[in-house]
Amino acid sequence: MISLNKIIQAKRNIDGFVAKTPFGFAPKLSKIAGADIYLKKENLQITGAYKVRGAFNKIANLDDNAKKCGVVAASAGNHAQGVAISAKHFGVKAIIIMPEAAPLSKVSGTKALGAEVILKGNNFDEAYAYALEYAKDNNMSFIHPFDDELVQAGQGTIALEMLDEVSNLDYMVVPVGGGGLISGVASCAKQINPDIKIIGVSAKGAPAMFESFKDKCQHNSKSVRTIADGIAVRDASQITLSHILECVDEMVQVDDEEIANAILYLLEQQKIMVEGAGAVSVAAILEGKFEFKKSAKIGAILSGGNIDVQTLSIIIEKGLLKSHRKMIINVTLIDKPGALMALGDVLRSTGANIVKIDYDRFSTKLSYGDAKITITLETKGKEHQDTIEKALKDAGYEFTQEF
Template sequence: MIPISKIMDAKARLSGIIQHTKLAFAPKLSQISGTKVYVKQENLQNTGSFKLRGAFNKIASLTQEERAKGVIASSAGNHAQGVAYSAKHFGIKGVIVMPEATPLLKVMGVKELGAEAILKGNNYDEAYSYALEYAKTHDLQFIHPFADDAVIAGQGTVALEMIEDQSHLTTIIVPVGGGGLIAGIAATYKQMLPNVRIIGVVAEGAPGMYHSFYQKEIQKTNSVRTIADGIAVRDVNPINFSYILESVDEIVKVDDEEIANAILYLLENQKLVVEGAGASVVAALLHHKINFKSNETLGLVLSGGNIDVTMLGNIIEKGLVRSHRKMQFCVTLIDKPGSLQGLSDLLSKLGANIVKIDFDRTSTSLAFGDANVTVSLETKGKDHQAQIRQQLQANSYAFIEI
C-alpha cells in the first residue's frame, strides 16, 4: 500500500489548494441503518469532486521540465476538471480526452478552466487508449486518473481529514471505479487505525473490480453501462487491484435504480446534489447491502457532485412516480362541452393537482365523438392514488394508467 509518509506529503502540497470538506452527521441515514452515519462531502470540493486531490498532487510532484511539456488525461469528467484546474494553477498546457457521452456540464467545466477537451470513444477505456497515443505523439505528460502512486496518495488525504474530524469511525464506505480513491483511503486507515473496516461499492453495470476482488484475480468485462459515470470503469488495473486486495475488507454492488433512489434521497433529506458515483455508497446503505452492528459509526464518502442536470431531472421525475407523488392516466371522454370540466371538478374535489393535460380527438382508435385526455397529477401518496382510481371507476370513467 502507499506509505503514510507519501500521503502526508500530499497533504502538505494540497494546502491552500483544496477545501477541508465537512464530515457531517446524517441523522436520517443513522435512523434508517441503526448506526451513527457521517457523510464526507467531497461533492462540495473545489471542482466538485475529490479528484482534484490526486491530480494536483501528481502534477505538483513532476519536475519543472516534465510540467513544462504540458499534461494530458483521460476522464469521464471529475479527473478532467482536477487536471485542468491544476494545469491552470501551474500555467501549463492541459488536454483532456473524454468519452463522447460525457455530460455537457463536465465538458464545459474543463473548457472553462482553460484546458482543451477532446471527445473520443464510447467509454473511459477507449478514451484512455486514445489519450495514451496522443500523449506520445504530442510529447505530453500523461496523468493517470487512478493507477499512479502520487494520485492515490492525493486521494488518501480524504481519510486524513476524516480521521482528524472523527477518529472513532468504525467502517468507511467508498465508491469504487478504477480504485484510486479507495486505495488511498484504505492505505491511510490501515496504517493509522488498522481496525477500521473499509468497504467498497461498485455499480452493477461496471462489476469488474467486484468480481476480481472475490476471485482474487483480474476478471475481464466486455462493457459497462451505468448512470454512475464516475465509476464506469471496464478494465481492472493490476496496480490498484493489488492495493485493494491488500487493504480493502469487502466490496458490494448496487444497481442503477438503487443509485437513482440514493441521489433523490440525498437531494431531499440531506439537501445535497450528489452524482451517481458518490450516491452509490448511500444506495448500499439504503438497500441493506452491508451488515452492521448497532454500535458502529459509519463514514460515507460522497465522492462528487457533478451530475448532469438532464439526468438529475429524469431521476427526480421517476422518483416522484415511484414514491406515488405523481401519476398519469389517459381517460376517454365524450367530446362535448363540459366533459373535461366534469373530470377536472372530480379531481379537484379529491385534492389532486393537475400539472398537465393533453387532448386528442383524432386517433384512429377512437370512436367518432370521443376524445382521449391524458392527465398528469401531483398526488399525496399511495392511498391518495388508490382513492383517485376508485372515484374514477365509481364515476364510470374509462381510463388507463400510463
C-alpha cells in the same frame, strides 16, 4: 499499499489549494440505518469532486521540463476538471480526452478551467487508449486517473481528514470505479487503524472490479452501462486491484435504481446534491448491502456532485411517481363540450392538483368521436391515489395509469 508518509506529504502539497471538505453527522440517515453515519462531502470540493486531490499532487511532483511540455489526461469528467484546474495553477498546458458521451456539464466545466478538450471513444477506456497515444506522440506527461501512486496518495488525504475529525470510525464506505480513491483511502485508514473495515461500492452496470475482487484476479467487462458515469470503468486495473485485495474488507454492488433512490434521498432529506458515483456509498447503506453493528460509526464518501441536469430531472420525475406524489392517468372520453369539465370536477372533489393535460382526438387507435386525455396530477401519497382511483371508477370512467 500506499505508504502513509506519501499520503501525509500529499496533504502538505494540496493544503492551501484543495478544500478540506465537511465531514458531518447525518441524523436522518443514521436513524434509518440504526448506526452513526457521517458523510464526507467531496461534492463540495472546488471542482465538485475529490479527483482534484490526486491530480494536484501528481502535477506538483512533475519536474520543470515535464511541466513545460504539458499534461494529458483521460476522464469521464471529474478527473478532467481536477487536472485542468491543477494545471492552470501551475501554468501547465492541459489536454483532456473525454468520451463522446461525457455529460455536457463536465465538458463545459473542463473547458472553463482552461483545458483543451478532445472528445474520443464510446467510454472511458477508449478515451484512455487514445490519450496514451496522444501523450506519447506529443511528448507530454500522462496524468492517470487512478493507476499512479501520487494520484492515489492525493486521494488518500480524504481518509486523513475523516479520521482527524472522527478518530474512532468503524467503517469507511467508498465508491469504486478504477480503484484510485479506495486504494488511497484504504491504505491510509488501515495504516492508522487496522481495525477499520473498508467497504467498496461499485455500480452493477460496471462490474469489472467487483468480479475481480470476488475472484481475486483481474476481470474486464465487455461494456458498461450505469447512471454513475464517474465510476463507469470497463476494465479492472491490476495495480489498484492489488491495493484493494490487500486493504479492502468487502466489495458490494448497487444497481441504477438503488443509486437513483439514494440521489433523491440525499437531495430531499439531506439537502445535498450528488452525482451517481457520489451516491453509491449511501445507496449501499440504505439498501443494507453490508452488515454492521447497530452502534457502529460509519463514514461514507460522497465522491462528487457534478450531476447532469437532464439525468437529475429524470431521477426526480421517476422518484415522484414511485413515491406516489405524482400520478399520470389516461382516460378515454366522448369528445363533446363539457366532457373534460366533468372529469375535472371529479378530480377536484378528491383534492388532486392537475399540473398537465394532453388532449388527443386524432390517434388512429381511438374510435370516432372519442378523445384520449392524459392527465398529470400532484398527489399526497398512496392513500390519496387510491381515493382518486375510486372516485373515477364510481363516476364510470375507465382509465389506465402510467408508472
